[in-house]
Amino acid sequence: MADALVSKVLEELISIIASEIEQEVSLVVGVKKEVQMLTTQFQLMKAVLVDAENKQLKNDAVKLWMQKLKNISYDMDDVLDEWTTAIQKSQIMGDERVSAKNKWKVRCLICFSCFRFREVGVRHDIAVKIKDLSERLDIIFDEQRVFNFVSFQKETKQEVERPISASFIDMTKVQGRDQEKNAIVEKLLTESSQTPSPHIISIVGMGGIGKTTLAKLVYNEDKLKTHFETRIWVCVSDPFDEIKIAKAILESLTNGAPNLHELQTILQNIQQFLGGKRFLLILDDVWEENSAKWEQLKDCLSCGSPGSRILVTTRKEIVASAMGCIDIYEIGQLSVEDSWSLFSQIAFFGWSDGERKQLEDIGRKIASKCKGLPLAVKTLGSLLQSKKSKKEWQSIMDNEVWKLEKAEVDLFPHLLLSYNDLSPPLRQCFSYCAIFPKDHLIDKQKLIESWMAHGYLKETPRMDMETLGEEYFKHLASRSFFQDINRVDNNIPLEAILFGISCTCKMHDIVHDFAQYITRDECFSMEVRSSVEQSTEYIRKEARYSRIVLAEEGSLPDYFYDVKKLRGLVIQSKGGSVIKAVLPSLFSELTCLRSLDLSCCDIEEIPPTIRQLIHLRQLDLSTNSELKLLPEALCELYNLQTLDIGDCNNLEKVPDGIGKLVNLRHLHNSYTIDALLPREIKKLSCLRTLEWVNAGDDREEAFSLDDLESLNLLQGLLALMFLGKVSNVDEGKKAHLKKKKGIDTMHLYFHGEEGNWRINHDEELLEVLEPHPNLEVLNIVRYEGTVFPGWIMSLINLRHLKLVTFTNCEKLPPLGKLPFLEELDLVGNYRLKKLGIEFLGIETSNQHEISSSAVAFPKLTRLLLRKLEEWEEWDDGMNTDGEEDIANVTILPCLRSFNIFECPKLKLETLPYYLVRKLPGFEDCSTKEETMARARAQWQKVISSLHLVSYVSSFLSSYFIGLSQ
Template sequence: MAEAIVSAVLEQLTSIIKEQIQQEARLVAGVSKEVKKLTNNLQVIQAVLVDAEQRQVKEMAVRLWLDQLKHTSYDMEDVLDEWNTAILKLHIEGFEDTDVPKKVCFPFHSVCFSFKQVGLRRDIAVKIEEINENMTDIVKTTDTFNFNVIKSVEKPELVQSTSLIDESEICGRVEDRGALVSKLLSEGCVDNDLHIISIVGMGGIGKTTLAQVAYNDDEVMKNFNKRIWVCVSDPFDEYRIAKAIIEGLEGNASNLVEFNSLMLKIHESIKGKKFLLVLDDVWTEDYNKWEPFYHCLKHGFHGSKILITTRKETVACMMKSIDIINIKTMSEEESWVLFKRLAFFRRSPNECEPLEDIGRKITSKCKGLPLAAKTMGSFLHFKRTREEWQYILDSEIWKLEEFEKGLLPPFLLSYNDLPSPIRRCFSFCAIFPNDYIIEKDVLIKLWMAQGYLGFGKDKELEIIGHDYFNNLATRSFFQEFVKDLDENIIQCKMHDIVHDFAQFLNRNECFNVEIHGNEESLINYFDQEKVRHLMLTVSKEASLPISICSIKRLRSLVISCGDFSYSLPNDILSKLLFGELTCLRALCFDFPISPMSEIPKEIGKLIHLRYLKLKGCTGLEQLPETLCGLYNLQNLDLSHCINLRELPQEVGKLINLRQLLNERTDSLRYMPIGFERISCLRTLSEFTVSGGGNSKACNLDCLKDLNHLEGKLTVRGLSNLTNGSETKRIEGLTNKKKLFTLMLKFDKTTEWETISKNDEVVLEALQPPPNLETLSIWYFRGITVSPNWMMSLTKLRVLSLWNFKHCKHLPPLGKLPSLESLYLTIMLSLKRLGNEFWGIEAMSHLHQLFSSQN
């Protein structure tokens, strides 16, 4: 991973120098020399990093050298980011400085600087010099290791989503599957003891997969009234496990707090029910933790079963298992079937035949472990030549014995073959807990915030992120995909062994911690000088530990609270998070709902911040103006902040903002003047139109300059537009070629019952994008829907007209050539749809018509 960091520093350094030259704003004397020296040092180190990263697993000295390099590079990234932010500030605000009005001009160039700006640049120069000294020391020690110069993988192979292989079928295990299903369908114990079945085997051998197949067997599903799946993992969190069982039984999590109350709820919920409970990945050998569950779960209906997966037979015995299934490694033939299904996916027999003998030898090195065979098969799917396969077979990495037996070599071979930026993306995933449901879009935003996807506001970083994700998915680093209706992945998980491998790679950089009380010993979990990414999962009664403020170099902080409401006190936010953790690039309050009512002005100190997630903060009514000084901010998530009344007035200064997620900000009254300056914006959930009398608001035409907008957009408040100059022709939406879904809302007001000719004028004035595929219009108060532009939407597939109480006439929508679905809801005044509406000769393509008057 050090290779990726060094490459990123060099890219950032080159970008800043180029920016300096373009602005003709030189550094103070001596810094150019230091910058050149730093660049040379980084290039010398970069040449040997591939060899160093391959040797670090075996050689402790190399590992320590890389750690030193990584942390020095992180410090360098912070300094360069500070420098870049200073340049951005000059660009956005000019050279005005209200605090220090006096300026000084240097004779060697034409630009004037305030004393404060010169002081900042001198401060940056000193920091670069100090870090350069450390980097020089690191360079001096490279000779002692005799590193080889090896060319790294430069660019990732582009992976199409169709290459994701369906791995729902497992290979082999026929006897194990039959035996397990038979035990689950049996009548169970004669007495009142729980019938507990345990699947025991080493990591990566297929315990969870076998349990999943049995859990989803048709006969098994018919046999039980309730089926519950709980990932237990380590540590054994009684409170979380109890809530998960209740959620599985009742359909939603309980609001109960006391553990005894949770046990009583489970006891009540299973009465008279025949249930199957799967406890996946159990580690604890402490019977005191299991005993309350054992006594509580005994009261289910006769024939109920508990299925456990564990790596230790002592756990199975402690939990009083009646049946223990010891999973053995797969036979070579079973491993080969699994391997070749992935490695030879969509290859012709002529391509496969020359590789079969080497493939069988590689499969034998996987030692019968399904996860190893799957990882190698996915990895070699990208290798086309016999020479490449032979190189993998002959690799020294197969001799490694660390980590889970037999699993480290396949993981390392696949990992080392990745381009360095994707390696960095994968290892970052160690921040999540085991069995965590990873939101794909959130993960890409976190990668982007750290600079893993590159730099530059004109780059399509989101597309790069999707390519990186698909690359990792096709190599089996992710699994258990959840897809949307268009077959796009929206969620995934990591196998627990793959997660362990990510943590193995990170060594003291990524952590996830569960907080149950006021745990001020948090800093004892890790080396506070080295940790960079942290996820805290807080329980309902827990408070955020003050000790977190000592982790000064923290770059990512995700605070999650499960499924309940949670808030942070204002003094914690201002003094702790925003006052001390000033290196943060990503700050996510991952709460389903939070009454948090204020974001302190101290947030302006987080100058490195790229991703701020405030989703669900229902108490927020406004944001501080200091937020507009976060010039590096790329993603701002304000979704479901339902009481947010206004955005900061100078939000236009956020010129690097790419995504503003403000869905369900129903109280937002307007978009501030200057909003059009955010020309990088790719995603905007909602645009609120204000009335003409608001001097602080921009109008809908300000969207003209936001040419990168894509995906979906909702425009609210169209009723606020009045008949006049502002409704002659509204061109803000016209040229948005990547905008495919549009929702237009004429607000439901107290005057909604009244017919409005103005709504007809406004609708006519709108000029929607030409490539629209889905269009929804709400609360229209006109009598006739006949804008000239509607029949020009030749790519429109879905049209929804909702709550048109006064509408009597519709255009000939049947003539729209691509229309597949038409939704007409609450059209109380519409009496008839005649031939002129259907366009009889063209209506055969219309697949669905949904009409409702309710």
């Protein structure tokens, strides 16, 4: 982490020097020499950081030196940020004055610009801090000479001892892998002419999950010993050395160490031994992501006979993909019982039944702490093997795993390999996650915004911070640092998608313990249950991140405010009076904060002292339902990137001066529809997120539809509510929604007095609100028009569509043509009488001919039809001669869920055969007619038994119309 910190400070120093030269102005008086010297010293220390990182693992003096360097880097970052903030504040205030005096000429602007820099130049306090830091850095720079660090031009990974694996295993010591072993053995034995030879299969999972153990079980399976003529085991590890790996393969084939040095010669010998043979090659612990390094060896191994297999174990999905794996098998955690069996096997080895029985209950709890990670189970089991008192076992139970010396020696080095494989910024991103409690559901977007706030994501002309954050998240997830990832495309319901919830994840408890171990000097958690409670832990004054849990009677102890260097703070509190008393001191004392989470704290008021948090980038005030006003002082936080006021449903307005927050990128305001959004928001050219807009707010100072024109960087969710005044169609045109290609979710809520005038108005307004074709989710509510605009069919990337209370529409667009539509909800219509081939996107050119695409609704998996009160039939596509016009068209091939609710006039017998044949429990009879007759008979039986025709479909949904695969 020190490398990333030093690199960041260096960039800031170099940027300031460049700015000073460009502007020919001394931004802070008298520190030019110090800034240049600091830059040189940081550059020299950066060059030796790789060696220092390696040596600190075994040398406490080096570790202490590294901690000093990190502390001064943090302090330098704070001072430089204060410097650039002062410049920015001066510019913003100057711009305001210029705007107020619009008669000024260009000459006046230049003079005023000089005035601004003179104003910054007198910042004596910044100059004093820089000179002090320069003196501190001199001392650290002198100290490094004692350690004789070696300078590296390129980054090298830290030296952590890597275990070397062999194929031998004691089967009796393995628990709970039989099912996974059998599944992989089946894949290895299955012959297929469709896959290339050799077929490559990978086992992927986090460090310590048991990949190598599973590979050993597979390698020693009797079926494979007879099936393959040759079996080879090679531990690859890192770095990936083609010659070394090829030699290992050849040595296994010849039972000798070949005295060969050229790759070409070695590969030729391998081909001689493997040519025409069916072989199994295990490549254990592969790290190399570059497919080019693997290509020559892979080509050589293609000499084997059909049925040859390669089994790879790796921690990274990207490695499996680079190697051309056909099947990727993600290994799971041990079950609770298997964990207990493995734990008791080790912990109670050699114990008597009486000794074991006394500690079995607490032993089960300790085993469960490992959350199915075999390495952790083995580590804790071996730790307790020699401890036979309940007090000793209880101590292990009550302690955090990351605090145990045994974990540091036997468990964490395995995870350290994965950690060291990350780039320095990725290490920072992972380490930050120690601030969350265990088993916490992490919102991906909020996590990325936190990474942004702490400077872990560097924007480039090619990639913005949010996109880079997405890439970092994928990297960490592919290495199993995150798990239980819920994505839009599988587990998130449509309602959640509509309101911007895109992706969540968790961390395995042991991975979280490792994150706490990595940040043990910088991150701490505290739970305060009463106002007089004292913490039993020593809190380092140099700590940078903290999570505080305040009970209703709890209050932050005085010594907490001594931790003045905090950069990230999460407070959980359920007492409004408690937090009200805390906030003024918190804002005054913890002025280095970059991110502050005060969500769900029952906050009623934000004190104006918040202006002192000049470094703040992320402020989460969400779900404070008693919060009514935000102070104008909040608009002095010029570095603010993210402001979350979502679910503050009593908030009356957003501060008028929000236009000053020139760095604001994300304004989360879901469920704050009554809060006045000022027109100043249109000045926020960096804004990416503005979730809910009341485009019908009739207050003069309110943000209006045409104010969206300048916000072309908007992305994610945009919900437009037309509540209040009649929205101007011309304003809608000026919004230019079609230019906003980053918006992937749009919610349009029409509302107003009923009347015929609304029909034309809604149609005209909806027509001009055409979004970019990138849109993936569309929700239209209370639309009074009679037809939908043609642009709906241009949404070729649309995946989720929900039309609610579209009361006047008698027919629907040909939605079956949308190529990627996965979910369709049609709810609330009083005029729609028939669905048919037009709805499917099948066009009839004359009475007997059909022109259509080959597939209708090719990707649709879920269809909901509800409260279609006049709907009578679903046209089954039969022509006047009783022949099926659409016999050659594939319809709804992916449908898994089909639900009908509250459609009282629907004639169930009109449901077409292509739907009926998908229903569970209805196998095709000898003819289509017999199948339909059986289905209709069953429906009539259900109707008769219920005597509630209007709700029959609700019953059918759970009985047989609800499809599941």
